Amino acid sequence: MDDAIMQSSSSTCSYVDGDHTRSIIHIDIDCFYAQVEMVKNPELRSVPLGIQQKNIVVTSNYEARNYGVQKCMLVTDALKVCPNLKLVNGEDLHDYRAASNKIFEVLLSLKCPVEKLGMDENFIDVTKLVQEKQKLDSHELVGRLYSEPSMDCPCGCHTRLKIASQIANDIRQKVYSDVGFTTCAGIAHNKLLAKLICPFHKPNNQTTIFPEHAIAFMATMDSVRAIPSIGSKTTETLISHKIISVSDLQKVSIEVLKKNFSSDMAIRLKSLSLGEDNTPVKQTGKPLSIGLEDSFKTVSVKSEVEDKISALLQRLLVLVREDGRIPVSLRVTLRKKDAKRLSSHRESRQCQISPSIFTINNGTLTVTEAGQQKLMSIIMRLFNKLIDLSKPFHLTLVGLAFTKFQERMTGRSSIVNYLMNDISVQSVLNLQNDCDTSTSAMDYSAASPSSSTTTDLSDAEVEPSPKKPKKVTWIAKRRCLAKEEVASPSKLKVSELRLNSKELEKVSELRLNSRDRSLTPRASPAKDNLSDTSETMKDLTDDSPCDDCPSYVDKEVFNALPDEMQQELKVMWKNPSSSEVQRSSPRTTNKSKPNTIMKYFVPHK
Known part of the structure; x- marks a missing residue:
């Protein structure tokens, strides 16, 4: 029994x-x-x-x-x-x-x-x-x-x-x-x-x-669309073959389904109709993207679109602050009304954004007003790629989303402490240049492809990648600085230090002269270099004004530097070959290079 x-x-x-x-x-x-x-x-x-x-x-x-x-x-x-x-x-x-x-x-x-x-x-x-x-x-x-x-x-x-x-x-x-x-x-x-x-x-x-x-339970459903995994297109295909209810799907053979779907899809549809589902429960973590959308009847004016985008951005920044992660990619979505297609369709563009737009104040992720303006300029640039403003347009939806994030790292040794804060430095070179208002210049010239590649491969954006390229060559970039700005060099940021063309020529000449001098035979170049340096440092200790500074150096800026920097620069100007001699000395070949401020301004090749 x-x-x-x-x-x-x-x-x-x-x-x-x-x-x-x-x-x-x-x-x-x-x-x-x-x-x-x-x-x-x-x-x-x-x-x-x-x-x-x-x-x-x-x-x-x-x-x-x-x-x-x-x-x-x-x-x-x-x-x-x-x-x-x-x-x-x-x-x-x-x-x-x-x-x-x-x-x-x-x-x-x-x-x-x-x-x-x-x-x-x-x-x-x-x-x-x-x-x-x-x-x-x-x-x-x-x-x-x-x-x-x-x-x-x-x-x-x-x-x-x-x-x-x-x-x-x-x-x-x-x-x-x-x-x-x-x-x-x-x-x-x-x-x-x-x-x-x-x-x-x-x-x-x-x-x-x-x-x-x-x-028996699945057979009670009047439409195959009632099954969560079956979308509208699959439903249309099934209905076109007179498979309307879940009971119809249960009765149809796998061979018939394979004529209209892939083998895996046919088996999947058959299993779902019988109430079979082996998918596991996956633990949910933080969302892969955070976005908002605003739908409306129709908008055909750019200024109105900008107002709606600005309102969306304000709400989106609140969600990002609550999430706590730093966004590094931004997507703009528009739904266009097309009379010819008799339906609306969506188009999206996205690009990478610099994490420096976001700052951390008292443990909270915030965006300054300048950062919000930069985000708006990025959004509108993507908008201009989606919409041809020379022709009439009609939009029924606008969407914004941050699609990639980097986790916040904390601690004294975290690189975030250096990247997310405003680090102030003193300028060494004369930064008075002609005002160049061009916005097409990029911060990186020879960066790796990832530094400017967007997730939309068809449209590369100028925003640099948050990932640091393996080798970056800094180029000269003109800065429009007033005299009062030069008088306060401590307010300059690291990202704003660039060499202009004239300064590069003088630096190149300086390096060539140094190289020529270093070729002169000496009995003990390392020893001579050390003795010359010590004597020069001794001579320059009492000289606070920059009387013997090169012509391309702003004396007012120089005098604002700490004493250690002034002495180091004076040694370099008085004995340009010292750095080259020290670098070429056999005794220092296998030793680490001295960490001096000049390596940030005069790259050693």
Whole structure:
């Protein structure tokens, strides 16, 4: 008799995937946007509430749904079916994201893998937790059951899922007690069934489904589009071959599907229709991108687009500050209205941005007003690549997103301390030049390809890569500095130190003369060099004014330098060959080069 039962049970479960060992819970927050507003303002709990974005009611509470208010209904239509509908603007998603993160933190306290699916849904793999609780005597199911089993599955999945239903109930109670949100849950042996069974008994309830009921449950769905993994294009292809419902997909053979899809896709579609899904719950980390979009009826003026982009940028910077990572790539997305195509389509461009735009003040990531202006100039440059302003344009959506990040490093030895702060230095050379207002000059001339390559290979941007190239050749770059700026050299930044063409000629001449002198035979060049240097340092110790400075050196700037720098420079000017002699000496060939300030201004070849 026992053998007959075992054989019958095995045949019952043979229609679904044989692995029933996992226990998956899908948690969905009831009417999420509306519930966030009700938690903020408890007075809204007892009235019909709708969340409005533009002219659409994106969601509503159950009070409003009882009147017939549906998702994505026009505001005018919603007010017709529910004249006393209370509308709250939900275009700013900040509070919704904050609530989602709080709920996610509660779920993480279980020490189980948690995978976010949007802001209001989460998968939890409680398989290990079920194994720990399986030793307990109580194996009663909590909540609703999709269908009563005719007999127990020999693998023990029924008992495991009953224990999972207890865990799901504990999770829902904890979410409500900690953050005040009611939830519904689906419990199954895979993610597909857990998600699809979750809303079966909404709101504030949970449903469990056993593996042997998977095929019958999936067959109740009228459209193949109800399966989460099937998109609109796949649905159109299936409908064109008269495969409309999930039951139709269950009946069609793999060979027929392979004629219109790849072999892997055909097998995947067939498995989904039978309720089979082996995808694991992947622990969610920080998002790969942070973005915002603003849709509207139509915008055809550049100034209006710029205003909308500026507003998006302000909101996006708030999200980046909360995230804490430093963005290094920016993407601009536009949706164009094309009368010829009778539909809107999106286009995007992105480029790398310098992490120096972002600064850290008191542990908080911030952007100065100048940094925001630079971001706006980058965004508008990408906009100009997407839109031909010489022709009329019509936009229905604008989107901004930071798509790549670098983690913040802290500590005394972190390079971030040098890159993210304003490091002030003193200028040595005369920086008075003619004003060059050209904006086409780049900071790097011979950088590696990665220094200016964007993620969109078709359009390289001038923003340098946050990654330092292996070898960078600095070029002369004219700076437009007033006399009063030169008088305050301590305010100059490292990135603003450049040599102009005249200075480069003099430096080149100096190096050539030094090289010629170094070729003169000496008995002990290293010893002579050291003695000359010590004597020169002694002679120059008492000379504070720069009476013997080269003509291309600003004396006022020189006198503002520390005494050690003045003495070092005087030695170099009085005995130009010293550095070359020291460098060519056999005694110093295998020793590290002295770390002097001149290596930043006169590169040694």
